[in-house]
Amino acid sequence: MTLNGVDVLSLGLALVGTVVAVVAICLTLKFRSELALPEQIANIPDFLSKEYLERRFPTRVTQEFEWLHTLKDARFATEKKYELLQQEENYKDAISRFQAVTLNLNADFWERDFAYELSLALEQVGVMVLAGAIPLNIVLAMIAPQIIEDWGYCSKFVEKIRAKRPLKPKESDDKTQIRFHRWHGEWLVYAAAIYMDRYWTGRLLDDLISVVCDGDMQTIRKREEELWEELWEELTKPEYSIVPKNTKKEIEKLLGTDC
Numbered sequence: 001m002t003l004n005g006v007d008v009l010s011l012g013l014a015l016v017g018t019v020v021a022v023v024a025i026c027l028t029l030k031f032r033s034e035l036a037l038p039e040q041i042a043n044i045p046d047f048l049s050k051e052y053l054e055r056r057f058p059t060r061v062t063q064e065f066e067w068l069h070t071l072k073d074a075r076f077a078t079e080k081k082y083e084l085l086q087q088e089e090n091y092k093d094a095i096s097r098f099q100a101v102t103l104n105l106n107a108d109f110w111e112r113d114f115a116y117e118l119s120l121a122l123e124q125v126g127v128m129v130l131a132g133a134i135p136l137n138i139v140l141a142m143i144a145p146q147i148i149e150d151w152g153y154c155s156k157f158v159e160k161i162r163a164k165r166p167l168k169p170k171e172s173d174d175k176t177q178i179r180f181h182r183w184h185g186e187w188l189v190y191a192a193a194i195y196m197d198r199y200w201t202g203r204l205l206d207d208l209i210s211v212v213c214d215g216d217m218q219t220i221r222k223r224e225e226e227l228w229e230e231l232w233e234e235l236t237k238p239e240y241s242i243v244p245k246n247t248k249k250e251i252e253k254l255l256g257t258d259c
Helices: 008-036 044-053 071-081 091-102 110-130 136-164 183-199 203-209 217-235 245-255
Strands: 056-063 066-070
Touching: 044 071, 044 110, 044 136, 056 071, 056 110, 066 071, 071 110, 091 110, 091 136, 110 136, 110 183, 136 183, 136 203, 136 245, 183 203, 183 217, 183 245, 217 245
Parallel strands: none
Antiparallel strands: 056 066
């Protein structure tokens, strides 16, 4: 059948094909956008408990014939063995003794396993915050002191791993190696320190901050800003941008820095 010399059937099929193609493109773009944007975690306390505070060790970890099932168990074991609660005048020294044990990568020490799993947990929380799945203000309000204390346990271990297995951008001519290992977790620690310094005071805060950049808040702020610049540049590349704009604004407001 023709109308004014035009095949109506062919025209109809062409229109249907065009509509189907447009719908397919829209669905594809919607699907890709949903993949690119992380889903917000509904039960934040449950996530932080399972993936961080009481995260389970994937393999058997023992301390003096006692099985340590979770990071919470290991924290208690650390406090007991290194007398952290009794070291009111030498808290940093007690942490340093723990850190020294984690640096022996060739021996089978539970402290090293603890430091590794802690660094992994901090990294995961940092990634989820920057991806917009967890609001930074809620994380810091709930567990900022624990984040700082845990970094004291694992920071020297992380530094040693970075030195042994450095990474840098493939296309960069800069010889400076990026802080790839656990850098989202490290940024979260600096954010927690800035948050605590802004809203809290007291001896506990002084002890906690003492294990981060020797307690120098000016250095902490500088490192947070430098690390954020590296993260922001990397995470906002067009091919895999994952940091939502509202997350950036939240960080600017909470930390008082121009991100």
